[in-house]
Amino acid sequence: MVALVTGASRGIGKACALKLAEDGYDVAVNYNSNDAKAAETVAEIEALGRKAKAFKANTADLTAVQGMFREIQKEFGQLDVLVNNAGVVDDAYLLMINEDSLSRSLNINIKGYFHCAQQAALKMMSKKHGKIVNVSSVSSILAVEGQGVYSATKGAVNSMTATLAKELAPRGITVNAVAPGFIETEMLDAIPEEKLTEYNKSIPVGHFGTAKDVANVVAALCSPAFDYVTGQVIVLDGGLSL
Ligand code: NAP
Numbered sequence: 001m002v003a004l005v006t007g008a009s010r011g012i013g014k015a016c017a018l019k020l021a022e023d024g025y026d027v028a029v030n031y032n033s034n035d036a037k038a039a040e041t042v043a044e045i046e047a048l049g050r051k052a053k054a055f056k057a058n059t060a061d062l063t064a065v066q067g068m069f070r071e072i073q074k075e076f077g078q079l080d081v082l083v084n085n086a087g088v089v090d091d092a093y094l095l096m097i098n099e100d101s102l103s104r105s106l107n108i109n110i111k112g113y114f115h116c117a118q119q120a121a122l123k124m125m126s127k128k129h130g131k132i133v134n135v136s137s138v139s140s141i142l143a144v145e146g147q148g149v150y151s152a153t154k155g156a157v158n159s160m161t162a163t164l165a166k167e168l169a170p171r172g173i174t175v176n177a178v179a180p181g182f183i184e185t186e187m188l189d190a191i192p193e194e195k196l197t198e199y200n201k202s203i204p205v206g207h208f209g210t211a212k213d214v215a216n217v218v219a220a221l222c223s224p225a226f227d228y229v230t231g232q233v234i235v236l237d238g239g240l241s242l
Helices: 011-022 035-047 062-076 099-127 148-171 186-190 193-201 211-222
Strands: 002-005 026-031 052-056 081-084 130-135 173-180 233-236
Touching: 002 011, 002 062, 011 026, 011 035, 011 081, 011 211, 026 035, 026 062, 035 052, 052 062, 062 099, 081 099, 081 211, 099 130, 099 148, 099 173, 130 148, 130 211, 148 173, 173 211, 211 233
Parallel strands: 002 026, 002 081, 026 052, 081 130, 130 173, 173 233
Antiparallel strands: none
């Protein structure tokens, strides 16, 4: 069994890659820029006794994604799971949103997910089996000030999940999403400390989640126990209400 996890050099993607390796998958580790961190993920997967290889590719770039899938085919010969995880956040209130940041967010968080889903579906269709899990965010359904662009991209992820699930179900492929709340990764570094304290108070379980919390749900959705679940957005946010 082979899984591709995008954005697996750190954070949630890395945790998903390690959990899937624990569950018996060989893992293609995608990343954008951090060669050293991607190599660490690969080494940690190999230490679990599974095969892993790092693939540097900007998921927003279709040509790079196509090249990555050709390399994965050569290296692993098959693909059973895609975790669409590579994403960026660049918070700004409406009047402060600039064109470059807007394009970058739309290109990585939406187009990148379509690029990888399209290539993965091509591989999975021939086997009539596959699992695609899209990492969305609770921001897709809760209004968080300053996250207009980010929440719109994650809303798009939820919509694409429902549609692709319908299109790909007859081909034996399930498509689901996870919508994490606040998860302790480097992505939270961009949020001011006082805001984080305020958000923390809105979480009934009393703390932020971990990347492992997300990986556990992603891996469950990839397991045979969830073969009859498709088109769903699973929220994991400690009961957050903003
Ligand atoms: P993170 O710590 O910032 O890590 C982002 C990862 O994505 C890195 O591995 C990075 O690779 C990779 N990446 C970024 N742009 C890429 C691109 N264009 N092509 C390929 N890889 C790219 O983020 P995270 O917190 O783990 O978030 C992962 C996902 O979870 C995102 O989709 C995010 O929206 C979602 N999420 C996060 C939270 C949270 O609270 N942390 C909550 C809800 C949802 P390099 O290091 O090589 O650049």
